[in-house]
Amino acid sequence: MPRDPRVDFELAWRKIADSQDGEKVLKALLEIYGLRTSHVPGDPYETAFREGQRDVVNYLLTLVQKKDN
Numbered sequence: 001m002p003r004d005p006r007v008d009f010e011l012a013w014r015k016i017a018d019s020q021d022g023e024k025v026l027k028a029l030l031e032i033y034g035l036r037t038s039h040v041p042g043d044p045y046e047t048a049f050r051e052g053q054r055d056v057v058n059y060l061l062t063l064v065q066k067k068d069n
Contacts (some may be wrong), residue, residue, distance in 0.1 A: 010063055017064045026060065033057045 016022040034057040038050040 010066075013060065013063050017060075026064065029057045029060065034061070
């Protein structure tokens with residue numbers, strides 16, 4: 001049975017996140033997408049779009065934290 005492609009992704013992301021450049025990228029992603037509010041008053045589509053961006057950053061953070069445990 002072939003290996004789940006998510007496993008390969010997690011391994012690749014961990015390699016990247018462990019590098020100095022990876023730390024810079026993760027910090028930038030957090031500042032740009034993760035630490036802001038997703039809500040845009042009166043625009044549910046932009047709110048949903050921003051929440052999707054934030055969710056990706058949260059997923060990447062989860063992988064980094066998973067590695068540390």
